[in-house]
Amino acid sequence: MIKHLLGLFTQILKLFMTRPGVILITTLLIVMVMSVISMQISKNFYISLNREAYLDFKNLSYQLLISSEKQAIRSIQKEMQAFESKLTLNDPILKNKLYYQSDLMVLELAVSDASNCFNLNSLFKPSKNSYTVRPIYKEWLSRYLRLKLINEAEIDSFIDQLIDWVDQDNQPLNSGAENYFYIGPGSSVKQFTPKRLLVDLSEIQNFPIMQALNFKDLTSHLCILPDSNRQLININSLVESDAFLLASFFNEKNLEYVQSQILTMPKNGYDEINSFVDKFDQSGDFPSQVLSINSKTFKLEGEIITENFTANLDTLVILDISNLAVILRRDFNF
Ligand SMILES: [Ca+2]
Numbered sequence: 001m002i003k004h005l006l007g008l009f010t011q012i013l014k015l016f017m018t019r020p021g022v023i024l025i026t027t028l029l030i031v032m033v034m035s036v037i038s039m040q041i042s043k044n045f046y047i048s049l050n051r052e053a054y055l056d057f058k059n060l061s062y063q064l065l066i067s068s069e070k071q072a073i074r075s076i077q078k079e080m081q082a083f084e085s086k087l088t089l090n091d092p093i094l095k096n097k098l099y100y101q102s103d104l105m106v107l108e109l110a111v112s113d114a115s116n117c118f119n120l121n122s123l124f125k126p127s128k129n130s131y132t133v134r135p136i137y138k139e140w141l142s143r144y145l146r147l148k149l150i151n152e153a154e155i156d157s158f159i160d161q162l163i164d165w166v167d168q169d170n171q172p173l174n175s176g177a178e179n180y181f182y183i184g185p186g187s188s189v190k191q192f193t194p195k196r197l198l199v200d201l202s203e204i205q206n207f208p209i210m211q212a213l214n215f216k217d218l219t220s221h222l223c224i225l226p227d228s229n230r231q232l233i234n235i236n237s238l239v240e241s242d243a244f245l246l247a248s249f250f251n252e253k254n255l256e257y258v259q260s261q262i263l264t265m266p267k268n269g270y271d272e273i274n275s276f277v278d279k280f281d282q283s284g285d286f287p288s289q290v291l292s293i294n295s296k297t298f299k300l301e302g303e304i305i306t307e308n309f310t311a312n313l314d315t316l317v318i319l320d321i322s323n324l325a326v327i328l329r330r331d332f333n334f
Pocket of ligand 1: 163
């Protein structure tokens with residue numbers, strides 16, 4: 001483009017310089033052409049400068065995200081060791097944000113307790129090369145779905161389809177769906193059932209029953225710990241909206257009662273679970289080992305904001321019995 005403009009300019013110049021009284025017009029033309037050229041140059045320069053700045057930001061922020069994640073996990077481990085007995089929402093690790101800094105940027109990181117949801121993988125127990133269904137967790141899930149006002153036929157379909165998605169055999173359960181349903185003409189999945197624990201909650205969208213159910217409402221208290229069947233409820237970090245989860249756990253139909261028990265929790269949390277369990281009718285069959293006064297799973301959410309760019313970190317981490325950390329999921333976004 002610049003070459004073309006210069007050619008045009010030379011031709012005009014030749015034409016006009018041979019005639020008198022056109023110096024002013026010629027000068028104006030020169031100024032015009034020069035400004036077009038300079039605009040073009042600065043536009044290209046600006047784009048390449050911006051691209052370089054973005055790449056620099058991406059590299060630097062990635063380093064900061066990685067190192068901050070590591071430091072935050074170390075802080076959690078330290079805190080959990082120090083306060084092994086209980087973890088309440090007033091604990092500094094949950095209450096205060098963490099800040100990590102490099103030369104050019106600051107990362108703000110929030111840690112939350114990721115315990116209080118029903119892990120759909122908790123339904124399954126690995127056995128030999130397969131999975132068996134844990135009836136006590138299946139019952140809990142049924143109670144949860146019933147509280148969500150889902151009818152019995154739909155509950156059977158949801159649970160059977162979940163089991164078929166994970167189990168190793170190719171035989172569909174009564175209301176289930178196996179391989180040939182998913183590769184059939186009516187399905188967009190086009191693959192066999194994965195035959196493993198779930199890695200993401202969105203996987204359940206593939207189940208045929210989900211066409212009749214509302215994903216957002218159904219999953220408000222559900223979660224997936226990728227490849228893990230661990231399940232805890234930290235009674236010291238419950239909030240009012242967890243009443244649903246707790247009510248389904250205890251088979252308590254009076255949601256307001258459950259809410260009031262959460263709201264009247266001792267200020268410094270419970271030191272043991274029995275005084276909490278005693279508040280509920282214990283005729284139901286619930287997995288009491290699920291209740292805990294601290295937590296093992298944590299969500300880390302970090303954000304770097306600069307004038308021009310942002311970067312985010314979203315990590316799910318679980319501590320094992322030796323307090324060692326395993327990262328279950330990690331998302332970095334730039
Ligand atoms: Ca099956």
